[in-house]
Amino acid sequence: MRPEPAVRPTTSPAAGTSALRYGFGTNGFANHRLEDALAVIAELGYQGVALTLDHQHLDPYAHHVATRVAALARRLDRLGLDVVVETGARYLLDPRRKHEPTLLSADGRDRRVGFLRRAVDIGAGLGAQAVSFWSGVGPAGLPPETAWERLVDGCAQVVEAAESAGVVLGFEPEPGMLVEDLAGYRRLCADLGDPAVFGLTLDIGHCRCLEPHPVAECVRLGADRLVNVQIDDMRRGTHEHLEFGQGEIDFPPVLAALADIGYDGLVAVELPRHSHDAPGVARRSLDFLHTHDPANHREEEPV
Numbered sequence: 001m002r003p004e005p006a007v008r009p010t011t012s013p014a015a016g017t018s019a020l021r022y023g024f025g026t027n028g029f030a031n032h033r034l035e036d037a038l039a040v041i042a043e044l045g046y047q048g049v050a051l052t053l054d055h056q057h058l059d060p061y062a063h064h065v066a067t068r069v070a071a072l073a074r075r076l077d078r079l080g081l082d083v084v085v086e087t088g089a090r091y092l093l094d095p096r097r098k099h100e101p102t103l104l105s106a107d108g109r110d111r112r113v114g115f116l117r118r119a120v121d122i123g124a125g126l127g128a129q130a131v132s133f134w135s136g137v138g139p140a141g142l143p144p145e146t147a148w149e150r151l152v153d154g155c156a157q158v159v160e161a162a163e164s165a166g167v168v169l170g171f172e173p174e175p176g177m178l179v180e181d182l183a184g185y186r187r188l189c190a191d192l193g194d195p196a197v198f199g200l201t202l203d204i205g206h207c208r209c210l211e212p213h214p215v216a217e218c219v220r221l222g223a224d225r226l227v228n229v230q231i232d233d234m235r236r237g238t239h240e241h242l243e244f245g246q247g248e249i250d251f252p253p254v255l256a257a258l259a260d261i262g263y264d265g266l267v268a269v270e271l272p273r274h275s276h277d278a279p280g281v282a283r284r285s286l287d288f289l290h291t292h293d294p295a296n297h298r299e300e301e302p303v
Contacts, residue, residue, distance in 0.1 A: 019258075019259050019262060019263060019264050020255060020258055020259055020263070020267050020289075020293060020295070021047040021048060021082070021264070021265075021266055021267065022046055022047060022048070022266070022267050022268070022269070022286060022289055023041075023046050023047060023048030023049050023050055023081075023082070023084070023266040023267065023268035023269070024041045024044075024046050024049060024050070024268060024269045024282050024285070024286075025049070025050040025052065025086065025230070025268050025269060025270050025271070025272065026038075026049060026050065026051050026052050026057055026086075027050075027052040027054070027086065027088070027089075027270075027272040027275075028269065028270075028271040028272055028274050028275055028278055028281065028282070029041075029275060029278045029282075030054075030056060030272075030275040030278075031275045031276070031278065032275075032278060034056075034057040034058060034072075035075070037049075037057075037278070038075065038076070038079055038081060039079070040278070040279050040282065041081065041282060042079040042080065042081055044279075044282055044283055044286055045286055046081070046282070046286060047080070047081065047082060047266070048081050048082035048083060048084070048129075048266040048268065049076070049081050049082075049083050049084075049268070050083075050084045050086050050132075050228075050230065050266065050268035050270070051083055051084070051085055051086060051126075051128075052086040052087070052088060052089055052272075053085065053086070053087060053089060053092070053118075053119055053122065054089040054092055055089075055092060058072065058122070059092075060092075060115065060118045060119065060122060061118075065122070066125065069122055069125040069126060070125065072126065073125060073126050073127060076126065082129055082266055083126050083127070083128050083129065084128055084129050084130050084131075084132060084170070084228050084265075084266055084268060085119055085122060085123040085126065085128045085130070085131040085132065086132050087115065087116060087119050087131070087132060087133045088132075088133075088134065088272075092115070093108070093111055093112065093115060094108070099136060099137070100136075101136075102135070102136020102137060102138070103135060103136050103150060103151050103154035103155065104135065104136050104137070104138040104139065104142065104147045104150050104151060104178060105136070105139060105150075106139060106142075109150060109154060112136070112154065113154050113157050113158065116131075116133055116154075116158045116161075117157070117158065117161045119131050119133070120158065120161045120162050120165050120167050120169075121161075121165060123165070123167045124165040124166060124167050128167065129168070129227070129228070129265050129266060130167075130168045130169065130170040130199060130201070130227045130228040130265065131162070131167055131168070131169055131170065132169075132170040132171075132172055132201040132228050133158070133169070133170075133171065133172065134171070134172045134173070134174040134177055134179070135151050135171075135174070135177045135178040135179040135188075136177055136178065137176060137177050137178065138178055147178055148178070148191075151178060151179070151188065152188065152191050152192060155171070155188065155192055155198070156192060159192060159195045159197060159198055162197045162198075163195070163197055167197065168197050168199050168227050169197050169198050169199060169227075170199045170200060170201035170227045170228035171185060171188065171189075171198060171199070171200060171201060172200075172201035172202075172203060172228075172230075173185050173202075173203075173206060174203075174206065175206055175209050175210050175239040176239060180206075180210065181210060181211055182200075182211060182218060182221055182222055185200055185222075185225075189225070198225075199225050199226065199227030199228070200222050200225040200226050200227060200228070201227070201228040201229070201230065202218065202219065202222050202226055202228070202229050202230070203229075203230040203231075203232070203270060204219075204229065204230065204231045204232065204234075204249065204254055205230075205231070205232040205233060205234030205241055205242070205247070205249070205270070206234070206239070207219075208233075208234045208235070208236060208247065208248060208249050209234050209235070209236065209237065209238065209239050210237070210239075214253075215249055215250075215253075215254050216253040216254050216256070216257040217257075219254060219257040219258055219261065219263075220257055220260075220261060223261040223263070226261070226263055226265070227265055228265055228266065228268075229258065229263065229265060229266065229267045229268065230268055230269075230270035231267050231268065231269055231270065231289075232244075232247075232269065232270045232271055233245065233246050233247030233248070233249050234247045234248070234249065235247050235248050236248060241270055241271050241272060241273065242271075243271065243274070243281060243284065243285065244284075244285060244288040244289070244292075245288065251288075251289075251292045252292050252293075252294050255267075255289070255292060255293050255294060255295075256294045259294070259295055267289075269282070269285045269286075269289075271285070
């Protein structure tokens with residue numbers, strides 16, 4: 001069965017309520033066992049987790065991975081955590097080259113496609129809200145038209161797998177990659193034929209880093225395809241994921257925009273270089289989001 005289109009309603013939630021559900025990314029808990037990371041995330045009050053498939057957590061190439069996925073699905077259910085599958089592990093496919101091979105590589109491109117197909121299967125087994133991925137960086141000297149052809153071909157294969165599995169994809173524009181902004185995502189979506197399963201992953205920090213529009217406007221521009229949100233602070237022109245309050249983003253308008261468009265997926269904190277203080281960072285992050293979520297400061301309607 002094909003999933004419903006990756007389209008979100010634009011009605012506002014009722015006054016005094018918030019549609020936003022916060023999660024935390026396991027790539028920010030790289031020094032924890034996965035079971036321990038999930039326990040901490042749930043205990044802090046998060047409602048979901050963005051699970052990066054990687055060797056130290058859920059290794060997609062491990063023996064009996066299907067059994068592990070089934071057990072993990074039960075654990076997530078017991079903890080009350082929804083899940084998004086992330087595929088941005090740095091050295092899972094190549095121990096010497098970060099994020100290689102990509103969908104644009106001359107050699108090894110099939111391995112990236114195969115990994116993403118495995119991620120789709122794992123997402124189906126976990127009941128994931130989305131499986132997120134990106135384009136990658138092309139090899140030096142690769143003609144732009146060849147890079148684009150390879151990207152469209154690879155994405156089409158992943159879309160086919162997602163349609164068969166009933167899984168929604170979230171494609172993430174990533175600074176410095178072939179598709180780095182919303183305009184590039186729209187072009188790719190159109191070249192794929194606007195498949196219903198090909199949704200958008202929006203990293204709030206990336207919007208501040210390079211998009212030409214204000215961050216809250218980026219949320220609205222992507223509203224019709226938005227299936228996954230990563231959230232972090234960032235500065236203009238610098239792709240560095242920062243804790244909240246250390247960058248330049250004004251978060252109340254961003255959170256209000258997410259609520260206003262009726263977004264009901266996870267809003268997951270994305271701090272992949274903060275594992276040294278994971279429990280503290282996760283605690284501070286959720287406190288910040290609750291403090292700056294406009295829904296938590298609306299006055300009650302008069303009786």
